[in-house]
Amino acid sequence: MSKNVPIKFIYDDVKITIRVRYDKYYLDFMHNQKRVKRSTGLNANEENLKELKTNIIPELIKALTGNKEIEYFKKDILFTDFAIKFFQVYQGSVREHIFEANCSIYEKQIKPYFSKYNINEIKPIQLEEWQNKLLDKYSLHTVIRYRSILNLILNKAFENDIIKFNPLSKIKYPTSINKKFKKLNDLENTExxxxxxxxxxxxxxxSTGxxxxxxxxxxxxxxxxxxxxSLTWNDIDFEKKNCS
Incomplete structure (x- = not known):
């Protein structure tokens, strides 16, 4: 990206433009029907541009609009950066021990594999490779649990219009690859x-109801x-007749 090319972002009725002057990033926007131009004090480089996109401008939009929740920018969002935001929201929706266990799984089994990718760069084939590697090491039900956590993260990105679709939805569910659920008559033979x-x-x-x-x-x-x-109807694929 050329430093002389302004970058524009629009949130509802608010438009913010990032410009470069004297090798510094400046923000240009309207507030109370007045045009505001302010220097961020940040040098014009990729690292500071990312900081503007993912932290500074979202906080500015929150202050200007009064919204507690705002959309993320759709470009240059690392999977790991979005995952941090996801777990901040997720923490209040489940019991503490489940939250801690799922965070641990993310850190050990998901983050190392996808940390180098922007979230919109993750393709189904990469997810399939990840799933197959897990199936070589862990039991079927363990892989299903790992997959469910990754699916929650990607679904949240889809719901916020950061990705066009959840790429994990295109990968066959492990149960359809390895084995089917056992019938009641077979359970006595399970070790x-x-x-x-x-x-x-x-x-x-x-039991009833x-x-x-x-x-x-x-x-x-x-x-x-x-x-x-925590299951919702969105977790069920009625066409493929499975859960994602």
Missing amino acids: IYPFNKDKIIKILNN NLHYFIFIMLCTGMRPGEII
Whole structure:
């Protein structure tokens, strides 16, 4: 990008232009029907431009509009930078121990693989490679859990119009690649399983309403209560008949 080319960003009725003067970044915008030109004091370089886009201008927009939540810029957003914002919001939606566990999974299993990418650069083939590597090392249900966390992050980016679609939705769900859920008749042959067929049937027969379906989902998928509670209709692909 040439330093002499102004960069314009528009949020609703607010337009902010980044200009370069004397090798410094200046902001040009309207406030209370008056034009405001201010130097940021930042030298014109890529690192400071990123700081303007991801931190300074969003905070300025928040102050000008009074909005608590604003859109992110759609260009040059690192996956890791967006993930930080995601977990800040996510923390208030789940129990603390689930939040801490999922943050740990992100740091160990997701961040190292995608840290070098802008979020809009992540392609389905990269996600498939990541999933296949995990399947070589971990159990099916473990990979499903890792995938669910990455899916939450990418879905949030899609909901905020940062990416055009969730690329993980184009990758086959692990259950369709490796094995299907077991039938009740097969459960007694499983090496490690807390309930036999008779106990499962007794539990289901003595539960009603939403509790019945809640228990059934846990038995069939191995999902934890907090993970089931956080499910939304957007997590279900009715065409492919699976969850993402």
